[in-house]
Amino acid sequence: MAELKQLYQEVILDHNRSPRNFREISDTPHHAEGHNPLCGDNLKVWVELDGDVIADASFIGNGCAISKASASLMTQAVKGKRVSEAKELFASFQKLVTGQVSPQESKEVLGKLILFAGVSEFPVRVKCASLSWHTLNAALEDASEAVTTE
Amino acid sequence: MSAPGLPSPGVNAVSYDVDAIRADFPILEQTVHGRPLVYLDNAATAQKPRVVIDAVDRFFRQQNANIHRGVHALSAEATVAYDAVRAKVRAFINAQDDREIIFVRGTTEAINLVAQSFGRGAVGRGDEILVSEMEHHSNLVPWQLLAEQVGAVVKPAPITSEGELDLDALRAAFSDRTKLFAVTHVSNALGTVNPIAEIVATAHASGVPVVVDGAQAVPHIPVDVTALGCDFYAFSGHKMFGPTGVGVLYGRAELLEAMPPYQGGGGMIASVSFEGTTYAPIPTRFEAGTPAIAEVIGLGPAIDYLNEVGFEALMAYEDELVGYAVEQIGSVPGVRLIGTPEERVGVVSFVMDAAHPHDVGTVLDQDGVAVRAGHHCSQPVMDHFGVPATVRASFALYNTPEEIDTLVAGLHHVNEIFG
Ligand SMILES: Cc1ncc(COP(=O)(O)O)c(C=O)c1O
Numbered sequence: 141m142a143e144l145k146q147l148y149q150e151v152i153l154d155h156n157r158s159p160r161n162f163r164e165i166s167d168t169p170h171h172a173e174g175h176n177p178l179c180g181d182n183l184k185v186w187v188e189l190d191g192d193v194i195a196d197a198s199f200i201g202n203g204c205a206i207s208k209a210s211a212s213l214m215t216q217a218v219k220g221k222r223v224s225e226a227k228e229l230f231a232s233f234q235k236l237v238t239g240q241v242s243p244q245e246s247k248e249v250l251g252k253l254i255l256f257a258g259v260s261e262f263p264v265r266v267k268c269a270s271l272s273w274h275t276l277n278a279a280l281e282d283a284s285e286a287v288t289t290e
Numbered sequence: 291m292s293a294p295g296l297p298s299p300g301v302n303a304v305s306y307d308v309d310a311i312r313a314d315f316p317i318l319e320q321t322v323h324g325r326p327l328v329y330l331d332n333a334a335t336a337q338k339p340r341v342v343i344d345a346v347d348r349f350f351r352q353q354n355a356n357i358h359r360g361v362h363a364l365s366a367e368a369t370v371a372y373d374a375v376r377a378k379v380r381a382f383i384n385a386q387d388d389r390e391i392i393f394v395r396g397t398t399e400a401i402n403l404v405a406q407s408f409g410r411g412a413v414g415r416g417d418e419i420l421v422s423e424m425e426h427h428s429n430l431v432p433w434q435l436l437a438e439q440v441g442a443v444v445k446p447a448p449i450t451s452e453g454e455l456d457l458d459a460l461r462a463a464f465s466d467r468t469k470l471f472a473v474t475h476v477s478n479a480l481g482t483v484n485p486i487a488e489i490v491a492t493a494h495a496s497g498v499p500v501v502v503d504g505a506q507a508v509p510h511i512p513v514d515v516t517a518l519g520c521d522f523y524a525f526s527g528h529k530m531f532g533p534t535g536v537g538v539l540y541g542r543a544e545l546l547e548a549m550p551p552y553q554g555g556g557g558m559i560a561s562v563s564f565e566g567t568t569y570a571p572i573p574t575r576f577e578a579g580t581p582a583i584a585e586v587i588g589l590g591p592a593i594d595y596l597n598e599v600g601f602e603a604l605m606a607y608e609d610e611l612v613g614y615a616v617e618q619i620g621s622v623p624g625v626r627l628i629g630t631p632e633e634r635v636g637v638v639s640f641v642m643d644a645a646h647p648h649d650v651g652t653v654l655d656q657d658g659v660a661v662r663a664g665h666h667c668s669q670p671v672m673d674h675f676g677v678p679a680t681v682r683a684s685f686a687l688y689n690t691p692e693e694i695d696t697l698v699a700g701l702h703h704v705n706e707i708f709g
Contacts, residue, residue, distance in 0.1 A: 144707065147652070156708075178664065179647075179679060180669070180678040181648075182678075204645075204646035204647075204649050206649070
């Protein structure tokens with residue numbers, strides 16, 4: 141039960157129930173689709189760029205609490221960041237959810253995102269947490285193919 | 291299984307000694323996250339009784355040799371043991387001839403074999419392959435591959451809102467272009483039992499051969515391919531308490547004899563030269579290369595085990611068990627059952643308002659309860675019910691009502707966490 145509480149933190153449950161930036165950005169060329177074929181999770185991510193700064197980010201999709209909350213918190217975290225900073229954030233996030241760094245070590249970089257530290261205790265759920273980030277990455281690179289976690 | 295002197299099992303579920311059966315499955319003694327394992331993912335793969343584990347172990351310790359090629363004693367012994375299982379499988383599904391039993395890797399390979407070897411001859415440009423909407427991807431994708439190769443189309447046979455085959459729509463779906471019908475005996479996503487004998491009669495009246503996926507039927511109901519009348523019947527050893535890596539394709543001898551080989555290699559030939567090769571008679575023609583010898587030999591005791599428990603007793607017990615599961619799971623607040631078929635074995639699928647199936651699966655796992663969350667390789671079924679995924683609890687002869695209570699307590703947990 142302790143691990144479950146770590147995984148399903150109140151903030152994560154809240155973002156699952158009412159995801160932020162859960163909308164389309166209609167006039168941006170930067171968007172991508174992500175898919176986890178194993179579980180059928182899929183989402184779309186949009187970013188609006190102002191030079192190399194992420195002016196806006198949003199998503200729509202359907203998946204488990206972890207993948208939805210992760211996408212929601214991600215859109216908040218990357219807004220106002222440079223593209224290179226967003227990519228560094230992704231790298232740090234990936235290290236956190238795979239247990240390679242502790243939440244203390246990455247708190248300064250990741251801020252609120254350290255809430256996902258509990259995912260590292262659930263290896264099969266890592267893909268749920270990182271799907272939105274992979275999709276963001278693809279959107280920033282204007283990838284035409286849908287990304288998958290497999 | 292039943293001690294002498296007790297009333298014969300099968301008369302009622304009370305006389306079924308589930309504790310004795312559980313004691314035959316060593317893995318059930320495990321704990322997971324500090325809780326006793328409650329294994330409700332039997333439709334994915336079933337656990338193995340000691341007799342199966344021992345047979346595989348004994349083979350590698352004492353009998354290991356290749357078959358059908360050595361003059362030495364070990365090879366002869368392995369060959370006899372391997373062929374004995376073929377006869378056992380024949381009796382198990384009441385086929386008429388040992389030669390109608392082909393050992394393959396599993397249901398998936400069996401269906402691919404039929405699609406490529408039989409299908410390429412039977413289906414041509416502009417023809418239709420009728421496939422039920424409740425198929426596992428392994429009884430859909432091989433037909434799509436075939437259709438692409440020969441220029442045919444795959445046509446869905448629809449299901450109802452209960453998750454049963456729509457028999458009127460099915461009858462209407464046969465046309466003179468229909469060259470094959472693929473259907474599951476039991477749905478792995480819904481638990482629906484299809485009326486195969488009736489369907490086969492309908493198809494045969496239009497001259498259409500029927501391929502039946504029996505993967506989810508064999509661990510739960512007695513299968514009689516002669517009574518069913520189907521042309522092909524496929525199943526996997528690992529879902530009926532046998533090893534992974536072995537499965538069975540039954541085909542009517544008359545059809546098999548006319549079919550070209552599926553794979554080429556050792557063991558499937560009569561004679562080989564660069565001028566030309568002649569193929570072995572059935573079933574050897576379809577068993578190229580060294581087969582899964584230990585696994586085939588391990589399938590024998592799995593069949594014996596099922597026969598000893600007896601389908602009559604097993605069905606009476608499971609019927610009550612699954613009925614209890616439907617009732618208990620269905621009465622948890624926020625649960626919607628996916629599939630409410632009249633005839634059901636083994637499987638209860640559902641979704642919850644409070645949480646996505648994956649989250650339900652993770653919470654249950656912490657309680658030691660193993661279920662499957664996902665689309666169960668049946669995306670058309672998910673689409674039909676408008677859900678991306680379900681939670682699937684699937685049962686076997688060793689599960690108990692107490693385990694269902696543990697599952698249901700876990701579902702209340704889910705409501706507490708996400709509610
Ligand atoms: C109905 C059905 N058909 C086919 C299969 C495929 O079986 P296998 O993976 O053993 O080839 C499964 C197993 O998941 C199944 O449930």
